[in-house]
Amino acid sequence: MDKSFFACFFSKKEGLAFYDLPSILDDSACQILSNRYRPVMTDTIETSIGPVLRRATVADADVIAAVTDAAYAKWVPIIGRKPVPMLVDYVVAVRDHLIDVLESDGTIIALIELVPEPGCLVVENIAVLPAHAGRGHGRRLMAHADSVAADYRLGRVRLYTNLPIQ
Known part of the structure; x- marks a missing residue:
């Protein structure tokens, strides 16, 4: 069937x-x-409300890495190293984590990587192609993370940044 x-x-x-x-x-x-x-x-159909959100597959791993590299590239000279998301093996990450992508006209333009942990959902990575930044895609992905946390009955969503904690 x-x-x-x-x-x-x-x-x-x-x-x-x-x-x-x-x-x-x-x-x-x-x-x-x-x-x-x-x-x-x-x-894979583009809708009138914007890019389509879908679960990533292993076939998307190279594109996920490229989107992540493009999104984080500006931070390398600022923090003096590649941020952790630029060092990840996304074939493994797609298998082990929840990675959802936003697609526009068949092209991945943004992604969110989520890891359910006891008591919270960790946003391991959120990346938007620079050419598509400022259009609400990151906000949409974070709202999606809230929804996923609710589905998993997790009361918190945790997002780590490279900013020092004071």
């Missing part, structure tokens, strides 16, 4: 989100739904 159809919903908090129904439904439920409904969207 083909389980490649998708469902979507609109949430005022995070915009358009896509969920792969076969991951949450058994075969009989999928068969019933696929017989009654045709997919109207896929996870």
